[in-house]
Amino acid sequence: xxxxxxxxxxxxxYYLSNGEEIPVLRGVDLEINKNEFxxxxxxxxxGKSTLMNILGCLHPVTSGKYFFEGxxxxxxxxxxxxxxIRNKKMGFIFQQFNLITKxxxxxxVALPAFYADTDKHKxxxxxxxxxxxxxxxxxxxxxPTELSGGQQQRVSIARSLINDPEIILxxxxxxxxxxxxxxxxxxxxxxxxxxxxxxxxxxxxxxxARMAERVIFMKDGKVLDHNYKVPHV
Amino acid sequence: MFKLETIGMAFEALxxxxxxxxxxxxxxxxxxxxVIGVVSIGAGAKxxxxxxxxxxxxxxxIVFPTRGTGNSKLSEDDLGAVLAESNFVxxxxxxxxxxxxxxxxxxxxxxxxxxxxxxxxxxxNLNFLHGENFTLQDNQDRNKVIxxxxxxAETLFVTPDQAVGKTVKVNNRQFTVTGVLEENGSSTFGTSxxxxxxxPLNSAQQNILGNNAQVRLVFLAxxxxxxxLAQDEITSILRTEHRLRDNQxxxxxxxxxxxxxxxxxxxxDTLAFLLIAVASMVLLVSGIGxxxxxxVTVAERTKEIGVLxxxxxxxxxxxxxxxxxxxxxxxxxxxxxxxxxxSIVPFLxxxxxxxxxxxxxxxxxxxxxxxxxxxxxxxxKASKLDPVDALRSE
Numbered sequence: 001x002x003x004x005x006x007x008x009x010x011x012x013x014y015y016l017s018n019g020e021e022i023p024v025l026r027g028v029d030l031e032i033n034k035n036e037f038x039x040x041x042x043x044x045x046x047g048k049s050t051l052m053n054i055l056g057c058l059h060p061v062t063s064g065k066y067f068f069e070g071x072x073x074x075x076x077x078x079x080x081x082x083x084x085i086r087n088k089k090m091g092f093i094f095q096q097f098n099l100i101t102k103x104x105x106x107x108x109v110a111l112p113a114f115y116a117d118t119d120k121h122k123x124x125x126x127x128x129x130x131x132x133x134x135x136x137x138x139x140x141x142x143x144p145t146e147l148s149g150g151q152q153q154r155v156s157i158a159r160s161l162i163n164d165p166e167i168i169l170x171x172x173x174x175x176x177x178x179x180x181x182x183x184x185x186x187x188x189x190x191x192x193x194x195x196x197x198x199x200x201x202x203x204x205x206x207x208x209a210r211m212a213e214r215v216i217f218m219k220d221g222k223v224l225d226h227n228y229k230v231p232h233v
Numbered sequence: 234m235f236k237l238e239t240i241g242m243a244f245e246a247l248x249x250x251x252x253x254x255x256x257x258x259x260x261x262x263x264x265x266x267x268v269i270g271v272v273s274i275g276a277g278a279k280x281x282x283x284x285x286x287x288x289x290x291x292x293x294x295i296v297f298p299t300r301g302t303g304n305s306k307l308s309e310d311d312l313g314a315v316l317a318e319s320n321f322v323x324x325x326x327x328x329x330x331x332x333x334x335x336x337x338x339x340x341x342x343x344x345x346x347x348x349x350x351x352x353x354x355x356x357x358n359l360n361f362l363h364g365e366n367f368t369l370q371d372n373q374d375r376n377k378v379i380x381x382x383x384x385x386a387e388t389l390f391v392t393p394d395q396a397v398g399k400t401v402k403v404n405n406r407q408f409t410v411t412g413v414l415e416e417n418g419s420s421t422f423g424t425s426x427x428x429x430x431x432x433p434l435n436s437a438q439q440n441i442l443g444n445n446a447q448v449r450l451v452f453l454a455x456x457x458x459x460x461x462l463a464q465d466e467i468t469s470i471l472r473t474e475h476r477l478r479d480n481q482x483x484x485x486x487x488x489x490x491x492x493x494x495x496x497x498x499x500x501x502d503t504l505a506f507l508l509i510a511v512a513s514m515v516l517l518v519s520g521i522g523x524x525x526x527x528x529v530t531v532a533e534r535t536k537e538i539g540v541l542x543x544x545x546x547x548x549x550x551x552x553x554x555x556x557x558x559x560x561x562x563x564x565x566x567x568x569x570x571x572x573x574x575x576s577i578v579p580f581l582x583x584x585x586x587x588x589x590x591x592x593x594x595x596x597x598x599x600x601x602x603x604x605x606x607x608x609x610x611x612x613x614k615a616s617k618l619d620p621v622d623a624l625r626s627e
Binding site for chain 1: 238245246249540541542543544545546589620
């Protein structure tokens with residue numbers, strides 16, 4: 001079976017204005033199958049976020065190959081294609097939720113469907129269903145500032161699901177939440193996986209990482225361990 | 234595909250920062266209002282000039298006798314001579330004017346009386362409302378017929394249409410009214426056409442004004458370009474007619490009111506152009522203001538742009554949204570400017586301003602162009618932002 005995601009010797013460098021090269025990823029090889037729940041751990045500066053940006057098609061690779069559903073998209077620069085993948089195939093979850101503050105919860109959730117040209121009635125009905133499913137059906141008319149951190153993160157999960165993506169990419173999704181709220185969020189990921197979908201999550205929290213089926217450990221821009229055994233504290 | 238809802242989103246974005254939105258629109262509002270004020274003043278000035286000179290053709294040449302040169306007189310014979318001999322003039326009339334009492338029954342008025350040749354009305358752009366013009370024969374026979382200006386006819390008769398065929402007393406002689414002129418509204422040389430009564434030249438001289446009344450000739454040159462040639466020619470024909478020797482001065486004067494009209498029109502055109510140039514400057518500056526505000530907005534919302542890209546917004550979507558914001562900003566400013574401009578025009582009445590729809594159209598078009606032109610670059614910049622950099626910004 002073709003893996004959902006496959007990286008082959010992926011390098012990523014940033015360039016300073018004086019032309020100096022700062023290598024961040026130095027040859028990452030990685031496979032993630034459909035319906036896996038994977039956590040990525042590692043020291044800060046180890047390249048976790050850069051890896052996530054590449055997986056999320058926010059960055060092209062400097063060299064190497066990125067196969068998504070069997071197609072090499074690592075060097076694609078066409079905005080239309082990249083926007084399409086981000087819109088339809090992936091759902092992003094951020095540590096700081098990143099909701100649009102002037103829009104209500106319902107409009108926030110419906111926004112990716114707006115960019116997918118779904119008609120207003122259809123997308124708002126689905127947005128309401130999703131808010132119901134994350135337990136915020138009553139709060140659909142509230143703006144993000146009127147919601148708690150945990151509630152905001154649940155809105156952002158609902159948003160990531162509106163176009164029925166294959167995969168959720170979550171960068172420290174519980175980093176700004178207390179452990180009780182964090183656990184509720186992780187339960188939503190587990191539910192998503194139970195429906196045959198894939199979750200990739202960056203975390204530095206061992207307890208959080210333990211919720212995943214597999215933990216990938218990164219160091220100095222490389223994958224150190226493809227199946228890291230999380231130590232019990 | 235353009236989505237109508239993008240307009241709603243742009244609107245929400247503008248409403249969410251009302252004060253800034255208002256401030257950035259201020260330039261456009263003032264700019265558009267200025268354009269409207271300026272165009273209204275320009276249109277007013279032009280209309281005034283046209284009104285003042287509407288009975289003067291740009292090709293008309295007026296000949297007066299020079300005062301104080303003794304036996305200086307112009308006559309119908311002079312008119313005939315010029316019309317017969319001139320190559321550049323084919324129409325003309327002779328007239329005298331003075332004033333007299335005019336009465337119908339108990340109604341009385343003091344009116345300007347003009348003695349004219351029968352083609353006076355066509356040369357002066359005057360039309361008949363009722364009845365008709367007198368004939369060449371009436372002039373030769375010194376018939377006591379008279380034509381009334383509109384206001385005069387109204388004063389003497391209850392309604393002007395009753396005047397035709399009636400007999401009025403002018404200078405205690407009986408004249409038959411043959412026609413009434415359309416209301417004209419304007420005047421030339423201080424005399425209103427509406428307050429004047431017109432009799433055949435010879436009849437007016439003999440029966441009303443006396444033979445000392447000075448005859449004035451008006452000619453129309455065939456083309457505007459021939460004005461100078463026509464004036465030289467008239468001068469030489471009249472000198473021959475009056476048997477003036479080479480060392481004698483002209484005993485008549487030529488005036489060329491058309492040149493006054495065209496220079497006045499030119500002045501008002503120059504003024505209008507100048508004012509519009511100033512208003513355009515205001516709009517240009519306001520456009521730069523909008524560009525500035527849009528850059529600030531883009532900078533402020535960099536993170537939001539990153540998020541939108543991460544959830545699948547295309548560059549085109551971002552471009553459209555920000556461009557629409559600046560267009561809506563300037564259109565709203567334009568509309569408010571039109572309202573402001575239209576409402577200050579009445580206060581500019583003293584400067585001759587009149588409402589002109591072309592000012593509103595011009596101002597509105599300008600504001601839309603400003604919005605698109607100055608909004609495009611910030612919007613383009615927003616759409617090209619790197620999503621990762623944008624997400625990282627605070």
